Amino acid sequence: MSSRDSSVTAHSSSATPSPARRQRSATAARSLAVAVDIGGTFTDVTLQDPSSGRAWRAKTPSIPADPSQAFLTGVRLALEEAARESEEIGRVLHGTTVATNMILERKGASTALVTTAGFRHVLEIGRQDIPRRVNLYAWVKPKRPVPASRILEIRERIGAGGVVLEELDEASVDAAIAALRKLEVEAVAVCLLHAFANPAHERRVAERLRGALPGVAVTASTDVLPVVREYERSLATILNASVMPGIASYVGRLEERLADAKISAPLLLMQSNGGVAGARTIRRAPALTVLSGPAAGVVGARDIAATCGVRDIITVDIGGTSADIALIKGGEISLTQHGQIGEWPLSLPMVDMVTIGAGGGSIAKVTSGTLTVGPHSAGAAPGPACYGRGGSEATVTDAHVVLGHLPESLLAGRMTLDRSLAEAAIRNEIAEPLGLTVDEAARGMLAILDSNMVGATRVVSVERGHDPRDFTLVAFGGAGPLHGCSLAALLGIEKVLVPPAPGVLCAEGLLAADLKGEFSRTLAKSGEIDEENVEIVYAELEAEAKSWFEEEGVATADRREVRVALLRYHGQGGELAVRWAGDGASTEAEFSKAHSALYGFTLDAPIELVTLRIEASGRMPAPVREKLGRAGGARAVATRQVRFAGGPRDVEVFDRETFGAGDRFAGPALVTQLDATTLVPPGWRGEVHASGALLLRRE
Secondary structure (H helix, E strand, O other), rough: OOOOOOOEEEEEEEEOOOOOOOOOOHHHOOOOOEEEEEEEOOEEEEEOOOOEEEEEEEEOOOOOHHHHHHHHHHHHHHHHHHHHHHHEEEEEEEEEEEHHHEEEEEOOOOEEEEEOOOOOOHHHHHHOOOOOOOOOOOOOOOOOOOHHHHHHEOOOOOOOOOOOEEEEOHHHHHHHHHHHHHOOOEEEEEEOOOOOOOOOHHHHHHHHHHOOOOEEEEHHHHHHHOOOHHHHHHHHHHHHHHHHHHHHHHHHHHHHHHHOOOOOOOEEEOOOOOOEEHHHHHHHOOOHHHHHHHHHHHHHHHHHHHHHHOOEEEEEEEEEEEEEEEEEEEEEEOOOOOOOOOOEOOOEEOOOOOEOOOOOEEEEEEEOOOOEEEEEOOOOOOOHHHHHOOOOOOEHHHHHHHHOOOOOOEOOOOOOOHHHHHHHHHHHHHHHHHHOOOOHHHHHHHHHHHHHHHHHHHHHHHHHHOOHHOEEEEEEEOHHHHHHHHHHHHOOOOEEEEEOHHHHHHHHHHOOOOOOEEEEEEEEEEEOOHHHHHHHHHHHHHHHHHHHHHOOOHHHHHHHEEEEEEEEEEEEEEEEEEEOOOHHHHHHHHHHHHHHHHOOOOOOOEEEEEEEEEEEEEEOOOOOOOOEOOOOOOOOOOEEEEEOEEEEEEEEEEEHHHHHHHHHOOOOOEOOOOEEEEOOOEEEEEEEOOOOEEEEEEE
């Protein structure tokens, strides 16, 4: 059951501050912080007062036509619940799917590409590989985001080493400008050959286009992804350009609404890399936000796990449509530059996670005698059959309702679930075609969904050289706590952690995020490490980071920089990122260790340094986590029949609001709260941590 499928709600919780993990300024301590995560169905809001440790949460329907309306409605609801004024807000944090949806739905601006003469068909050629799970003979190359008719060539040439081989021909730039005027495009991406090694020509072309085409968004690849590989660099620049007008309009509209609401606090938006950045940065590179919401959830999961003394976790965020799965080792969120958005590779730094179509609204179907679940979802309209909104297809939420995993009503009685409609949908669509009982069909649906998520979890764990049994599973999202224990059992994981507010953790994760930026440069020539040249490049990247820190207003004491190197064996097609260890030999040793962990072997071959990167972060005020007082023991508020595989059993139902620190209970049990329901199967025991998190362990 997705927590986003509900009526407007608001909820508050009292908390006492735990020791801060970072220094907070006096101004920040006096100001309210508000975090807003806009999903496809509902907008989640968390308002927090760091000085008192109190938090208020609200939910309101999203408005796809203008998400900024739902943003302000949610903030207003939280302020009303807290009886506070908008002028008291000192920090506004935002996770958004606006850029993601524009790319996935192909609703971005009409975009053209300007490139070096002779390279017009880089996009069409693409790469030789095809998606992993498609039929080799049936796969059809997806339509390119920019057709050849909108790709213009200019005469210039820079070599791989950054040397100018052919000067920029200004006449060809004039011709491109004239052609762009006729095309009447809204955005232009400029991606010239080897611009990462020498950006002079590309910057000149972008400057001329901006001057000649007022009102047209112009993006240069050196401002988005100044690294090697023309296809990936071109795609990233094009996708960034296509969403730039829409994001600029959205952010501008949002800032106007904030001003009208008398909120003068700076607006910070979540990026795919797990950090936030100011509106100016996002306007310039909006593609940085494509995994905004899921990344915030991973940050929030890491923060609450750290509060419980847990540093090695696998995060499972299950909403209404999809499940996002990531792995954190030693408290460090892994980043990848091999991400994907829809059909396109996107090589911008982003949290290393896997997303599959598995959620509360996932539709089950029987095709040629085979039961499948997902990736298609019933969404919010009409939604699962049990919602009573006209849906007739069997969904995962319907299966949970039939088996007794969910109560008759949710969200403090504001939403009623119709069990008879759920049973009818599963009987008609699944049970009768397969010759099963309704209960057997429902359990089969959940088993398939869990199996799909096990496969995705292995991608971020086993395929990365990690044993999932060494980790704690953190289950969140509206449906995550329903599947956490069953998924953990399939993976051999002994411990499950359910955050205090699992259904709105993506919003709460914003409060735990630091400012973050990446500054990369591919070396003019890959090969043996030249430490003198490395220091020169790092110094230039650190200068870029310093300018970014100043633009974002980060105090010197709050600045942090990490040097990262991307290396490969000679002849390999991809690189591994490791921390720069101070010298070439030590960094090569780190690369060998990482290669062995990931692939299980090392090679007797020269190691090449390809790209250098600075990961810059600015520390933000620490979130105040809920700290429960001790209570007299967990007491059930009701009993409910749950249909397990071994037969129906009456299980205790606990209201999470009544728990105190140290309370313990045994499964089978259900734990209900405003934004999610936790299923604790037989053989599991639960304990309430002082932070409010539930720690579930297998006996």
